[in-house]
């Protein structure tokens with residue numbers, strides 16, 4: 204099933220061509236450039252169909268069987284299916300699939316376990332912590348007293364001694380393990396041990412690796428954490444949204460923390476799309492996909508290292524590669540601009556060493572398109588050529604042509 208003809212035949216084109224053009228323009232942008240943003244992916248046409256369905260019209264405050272609105276008998280079934288599929292997929296006793304986003308899921312986890320003013324130990328933002336892990340610009344930094352752990356400057360790996368020392372010193376009410384840019388597996392057993400020793404709750408913010416966990420390509424935080432928060436987009440390849448998993452003991456607290464404490468009506472079209480994505484993620488095909496995502500990231504990391512970039516932690520266990528382009532004579536921001544001009548779209552991020560910004564790449568979207576190790580090796584070569592770019596910009600132009608050829612061979616939504 205193609206999304207393009209659907210969109211072209213769509214009433215939107217006749218009613219509002221201006222907006223239809225924008226939607227098609229974005230489809231073209233996504234289809235003709237390389238999406239290397241580690242947090243992005245291409246959802247299936249089935250997920251998009253659920254998102255664009257009449258479930259978008261339905262108000263459904265509350266939970267299945269206990270709604271504040273009438274007419275919920277059908278959407279209740281959709282939510283029950285999403286919950287059951289999430290529980291089965293991740294082996295969790297309880298799942299809440301209503302969080303509107305990853306940040307909302309983290310907010311609800313804090314609301315379930317903490318009171319304003321409590322101390323929380325999380326990865327510091329300069330080392331890869333998310334906004335919701337104590338940024339002063341976010342509710343988390345305003346309402347809680349965050350203490351940040353870091354990574355070792357040399358290895359880029361989490362400084363476990365520091366985590367233990369900080370936990371013993373500050374006695375946090377909760378410890379958060381999760382990151383926006385940590386390319387290695389988290390040692391959930393270690394965090395559990397420290398949480399138990401210091402009397403803290405353990406919250407795993409597994410927004411990034413959750414799709415790999417679903418496909419059996421990364422260890423699961425579910426047996427270790429009191430609450431697991433995640434996004435349903437990223438590697439998991441569902442709609443943009445959040446999800447919370449926990450044991451039966453915390454189920455009621457978590458549900459009440461989502462609704463009515465931090466959210467109103469559930470977005471039933473998104474919940475149905477989450478159910479579709481969980482169904483897809485339970486298939487052998489998704490497991491093969493998740494393992495290919497990691498294999499691709501490893502080849503990309505090696506290719507970038509061979510080209511002279513500094514790959515933090517020396518590689519990756521996940522979909523994510525963090526690289527410092529400084530040895531090629533460019534800083535992260537300049538590199539991102541040059542790569543974007545050549546059709547390679549990615550983010551900058553903090554680096555474990557120094558204040559300069561590095562590059563964050565991910566292989567989730569390219570792998571969905573069907574690209575494999577050979578394409579990753581080629582992309583690493585193009586990448587380095589663009590960063591070493593001569594004055595006439597011929598490398599950039601050549602790379603742009605090759606990106607077009609590559610994306611033409613691997614369309615995200617084949618006709």
Ligand SMILES: Cc1ncc(COP(=O)(O)O)c(C=O)c1O
Nearest residue numbers: 304305306333381382383408410
């Ligand atoms: C670790 C982590 N937590 C939370 C989030 C927030 O997700 P959202 O952007 O859906 O609010 C992200 C998103 O990138 C993340 O990486």
